[in-house]
Amino acid sequence: MYDKKQRYREFSEKEKTMPIFSKGWWMDAVCRDSWDVILIEENNEIIGALPYCFTEYEGIKKIQKVVLTQNNGVLIKYPESLKYDTKLSHEKKIMNLIIDEIESLNINRYQQYFHYSITNWLPFYWRGYSQTTRYTYVIEDTSDLETLYNRFNSNVRKNLRKATKQLEVREDMGVEDFYHMNKMTFDRQGIEIPYSLELIRRVDNECSKRKVNKIYYCVDDNFNIHSAIYLVWDDESVYYLMSGSNPLYRSSQSLTLLIYEGIKLANRLGKKFDFEGSMKENIERFFRQFGPIQKPYHNIYKEFNTKNNNGMGINLSGEL
Structure with a gap:
């Protein structure tokens, strides 16, 4: 059949x-x-x-x-x-x-x-x-991190220096804890999260089988989690799939630091970095400051x- x-x-x-x-x-x-x-x-x-x-x-x-x-x-x-x-x-x-x-x-x-x-x-x-x-935004060539860093907007470089001094990037977060962080971002905006924990578990399980995913998160000296990011990739690109931030720590610039970690991951894997875009003006402005190409x-x-x-x-x- x-x-x-x-x-x-x-x-x-x-x-x-x-x-x-x-x-x-x-x-x-x-x-x-x-x-x-x-x-x-x-x-x-x-x-x-x-x-x-x-x-x-x-x-x-x-x-x-x-x-x-x-x-x-x-x-x-x-x-x-x-x-x-x-x-x-x-x-x-x-x-x-x-x-x-x-x-x-x-x-x-x-x-x-x-x-x-x-x-x-x-x-x-x-x-x-x-x-x-x-529109999405894509860094097409991630091979030279120094050149990429110098292309970042001066605000991004300043925020990276600030975040690096205050925060540690870790990668041992489970998918349930990530979902909790992700949900915080929707809760802050008064929006119902548009997918279930069950769906995220299925995606995470299939990606993990193929070793095409990574969760990064930031903690401070008191082990408070500031934000987390979920990345997936294929043969050509690393994608910024989801993220979440604790509203108590929004000023720490932790998400800027995590996106940079994603770009460094793309560098190690020899892939593009795709921000996945946004039609929201404030998010577009944030992505654009990393020096990507509009697609x-x-x-x-x-x-x-x-x-x-x-x-x-x-x-x-x-x-x-």
Whole structure:
């Protein structure tokens, strides 16, 4: 019996350039059974894919962005030595085949964030989908820490000197304690944390099996924990996935110190450092001060006619 998801899991393990958030095991962890995948095959080889998480509530079926998952839209495998116009033709072919499959699913809504490496969304536009641009920040070359440090904003360097004198960075925190720290950040803002401890345990378990995660945290001389950060990585990048800070110690600049530890980890692993971005102005300003490159990526969405779902979409003015 053909097992599409298992075939995709095996494919995702072999594809070294695939972001961690599109790996089959990641989808298992964050979506459990509520995910599937569109596969485009040629000569028994996968040349395109779209893993997705689906939900159904009160008769509304939708594909939506996955919690804790920066991106997991279209994936395209390119033949070697393509000319640029041929590359665009290849993308159009794969994307149209994927769109055909999306629109055969009888869903009411579609929304996914594509990885920043996907710069061409025209085939989706031509099929009635809409787009908003989002941004992440990436340090593409972490090989020279001294050069990176000198690129930091002077405030970052000052805060690092302050934090280094007062705090010790440790890495022996369990995932339950990290979740408690992470929840503090949401509590301070009066926001309900959008994921459960059970989900974080699943992610942590799968990442730990593959040795692609790290928790750093800061303590002072009295062993008070100031903040903690959760990092994951794939073959290309280290990602700033989550963090949490005790509001009593926000002035200690502990998070600045932990992000620098994450950048140093990326240096040791020979990878990029991806801040995972934020559209909030104060967070964007904080990330930008570390000297990364701004990377735009696409939020692609469409709402379908629920009375007669024939693939004709209604363009929305904002995100779903």
